[in-house]
Amino acid sequence: MFASAFSRARDQALAVQGFSSAPVQAPARDIRNTVGNIPMEWYQDFPHVGYDLEGKRIYKPIRSLDELDKFLDKMENPDYWRTVRDKMTGADVKLTDEQVELVQRLQRGQFGDVRFNPYEPAVDFFSHEVMIHPVTNRPADKRSFIPSLIEKEKVSKMVHAIKMGWIQPRKPKEDVPSFYDLWAQEDPNSVLGRHKMHVPAPKLRLPGHEESYNPPPEYLLSEEERLAWEQQEPAERKLNFVPQRFGCLRAVPAYTRFIHERFERCLDLYLCPRQRKMRVNVDPEDLIPKLPKPRDLQPFPTSQALVYRGHGSLVRCLSVSPSGQWLVSGSDDGTVRFWEVCTARCMKTLPVGGAVKSVAWNPNPAVCLVAVCAEQAVLLVNPCLGDKLLYGATDQLLDAYVPPEEERLQPVQWVAATAEEHARGIRLVVQHGKAVKQVTWHGKGDYFASVLPDNGHMQVLIHQASKRWSQSPFRKSKGQVQCVLFHPTRPFFLVATQRFVRVYNLLKQELTKKLTANCKWVSSLAIHPRGDNVICGSYDSKLTWFDMDLSTKPYKVLRHHRKALRAVAFHKHYPLFASGSDDGTVIVCHGMVYNDLLQNPLLVPVKVLKGHALTQDLGVLDVAFHPTQPWLFSAGADATVRLYT
């Protein structure tokens, strides 16, 4: 902008001064460029900038000034500001005072010529005043005397159109009242078909106390509420405004979002998809299923009766003798304790040197024998409790074993107890190669099965106590076995893996059923004494009830516990089952199985038993029913065993 002004000024200067005074720095030589008005960039790459009058090259002056020199020049040269580069010759031209003044005048938007007066008085030639002499002396045209033909033609056309009725006068604006009685003949039946699907727009919510200009003080937001309100998304806010209090009506300002809100309402009215929604208008009481009263389903354990204290660590397992007089419990402190049920007295403590994962009392009432899992061994223990004849007979039975002639290859080692062990009650030690997780007896009391946490096919072993003989029933592993169970009446063997319960027929040596547990990880298994129903607890806090006659899918899934289930148990005689969980509760349910195959089992939760304190996030670890009474034992992580009656 500035440069162009300068160049313009220079041209002007040249024009004003004439060509004679153009060469300012070199008056001797006329070095006017003859290239004409061309973009000077064309000579950018050449050493010259054009040609003089004689046709000789005009060379660009040598410029050896660097930035520093330029700066010094700028600082020192008093005429630096009035020095411009002549594009045509490449020479530096110092502007004279007149030229500078001209530039300044032009910049101010004034005329270049000082003497020029832009405001000279105007002479009005064609004014309203009639002059004696005409301004122009031209005679009038002939056409101003004769009528126009073209106009005549146009008029006649219009006249013709009017005659023919093609052109009509504009209709006067009808002056009907804009509003009248629209509903004079209203017919309520004239509802259109589409109105059947009509969903009227819901009315706007009426304002509450908080919208008042002077609300009760409790409706005003506190500081935290206000912050929370500000941080919420506008769509999520419960109130779309902040309640405010004004002392008087005079102080109330205009609501800034008023137009917004009306506009949003408009958008809702024409843009928002409408749908008829059925409001759930149910009484929540009606949703609760009508179940038989627990009072009518008695007997069942209702309250805690006894606490068996003595263990030093969490009690993992327990088992009740078939007579119901004794109780055995195994704990992480490495002991097995025998208790008298009625007195909560610890009759015997048997240290086994390792956490006891599982104990099982022989279900045969004629035998007094307990299988104990101790690390890598299953100990068969004669607790020597109760009838002397009975436990004596058991010892005799065990002693009557005659080893076979030829040693058979076994997966485990049967070792008779040493004398010291014998004195403590241990009779036989079945040495497994790995830690044993679970042991369970067959109903007859001769066979028992043990589970090893292993990946191979040797996870489940079946032992025969009288013949001291073990075998591995499976050739292939079907997943991690969680627990096993003998069927109470038929030659079936139930194996629970993580997600399935498989029922094998031991006689035919085949798989009869595969129950899908519908849960992530089975933890425990129990079978109804009749043998048709199985319950299965899982670590994802579900209890599934299978009716094996009905389906391989669960008949019912009960989600009663809030944490993982650890143990489930059926009562031998009463229609009861119980589940113990990590949340520290035992839930007793009434589970009636009918003889009539058509009638489904009736499952009613009857009691939530509490008592165990939570330790290390563990609650109840094992539950067992008394064989004859409606009593329930539970072993907990708080190192106690409790009896509920």
Add this chain to the structure above:
Amino acid sequence: MGGLEKKKYERGSATNYITRNKARKKLQLSLADFRRLCILKGVYPHEPKHKKKVNKGSTAARTFYLLKDIKFLLHEPIINKFRDYKVFVRKLRKAYGKSEWNTVERLKDNKPSYKLDHIVKERYPTFIDALRDLDDVLSMCFLFATFPRTGKCHVQTIQLCRRLTVEFLNYVIASRCLRKVFLSIKGIYYQAEVMGQLITWITPYAFAHDHPTDVDYRVMATFTEFYTTLLGFVNFRLYQSLNLHYPPKIEGQAEVELKPKEGEAYALNSESYMEKLSALSASLARVVAPNLEDEVEIDEFPVDGESAEHEEARRKEQESLEKQKKLFEGLRFFLNREVPREPLAFIIRCFGGEVSWDKSVCIGATYDVTDPTITHQIVDRPNLEKQVISRYYLQPQWVFDSVNAKMCLPVADYFPGVLLPPHLSPFVTEKDGDYIPPEKLKLLALQRGENPESAFSGNTASLPFTEEEEEEEEEEEGGEEDDDGSEEEDDSEKEEEEKLKRMEEQKTQGKKLPVKVTVGTVRLEDKQRRVQEEQNEEKRLAIMMMKKKEKYLYQKIMFGKKRKVREANKLAEKRKAHDATLKLEKKKTKKARRE
């Protein structure tokens, strides 16, 4: 298995809906025109029950219109008008471009216009339908009436809105059908009962609008176009029902008289008439003079038993309504210039009061400040220079609160400069279990006719009690709802357990057994409590057996209930804290004063 193969999405719900774009193409309209048509005709999208099916298997977000609606739009004459208008605009632009001013004139003269009468009739086949939908109409028109006459929309629209709303207000005054008013921070809410329909509308406070930029005024203008038509017809019908002239005429004065006196050039004649009308101070002229004996009295029907009670309640309600209508009858109000004139004049006139204001504030003032017959003067300044003994000086909230309370409230709380009692929303009807602010309780007591003083003192005394009661109830409820019930155990049982535990510990672990016999206490068994507990447990167990779906629903309902209780508790607590701090401050000031 013969027959043709059934293709998907060729029957059923997929054929009942149409997407917006397809509808637009079917109607051959631009999006703006389609929007206008939808607004005018009241066509809105529907949410299909099975969206995926309707969307032909896709789950993309689309809006669906009913195909029937769109087919119905096909025959709309207005669509042709839209097209005509488009052509008109094109021609006009061309004429302008060619500077053919005659053509421009002619085109402008023949500008295509359309009427919405048939659409109003079609959307609202009966008058009652129209009344039912009047909420949005009035709110919108009141908003547009306050717009400045610059830019945002046509001046005619604004003027029309103003005229129609003034007409409506005059009708409400004439029929005295205003029921509730509410000063909110957003604006002033009014509720009127017109022919049995409750109509609620909101008007903004009279300030200049801060026009937002993210609002599409064209949409609002289209709505207003329809709304003004509807409101005009409704007004006509309403005026007719009261035997009033439409367009309204002011009673008792010829138009000539209405003109301002000579030398007082106020406005154009037409304008001044409108202004007079909008001053809301004059009654309207009737076509037929009202006959005072014409009041309809409801006949007494011999009724029996149950319906008699019903009838009685109805009659009582009717009586109270009549009383409310004459709330301000015989009172003469004067509005100071700082109070909002229009709403107050409207409300006071609606309940039979007479109202006036300073002549310089607005046209239509009927009497002066110095009038000795003025009973109430509405002021909104803390201090007044000179006061007249014969009248009450009150803050405007008194008028609003009195209308909502259906009685003239004691004036003491509303004197100028006094800290006003909270202004409560009349639209809230508290159900049991909801939080009721103490002011509302006070008001209810007043309405029941209890002595305000005793009610007040009694209230303060009984308030904590009632609150406690509430809390207790809530606690009980909470207990019932608690389905895990881990905290369910009773105190007595817990104690017992504790005792047992201690005894056990002593027995098992204590070395020395401190054998001691203490005098036994008779244990009283609370039978009711036990039964209650049993029932609670039963319920809890039954809840455990619920199906997943039902359990979800149940828990949702219970959650909602609990949240309500929680909110009510929170409000009550806040109030309590507030009152406590207030008391403390009072004490402090008293002490300071004494010292």
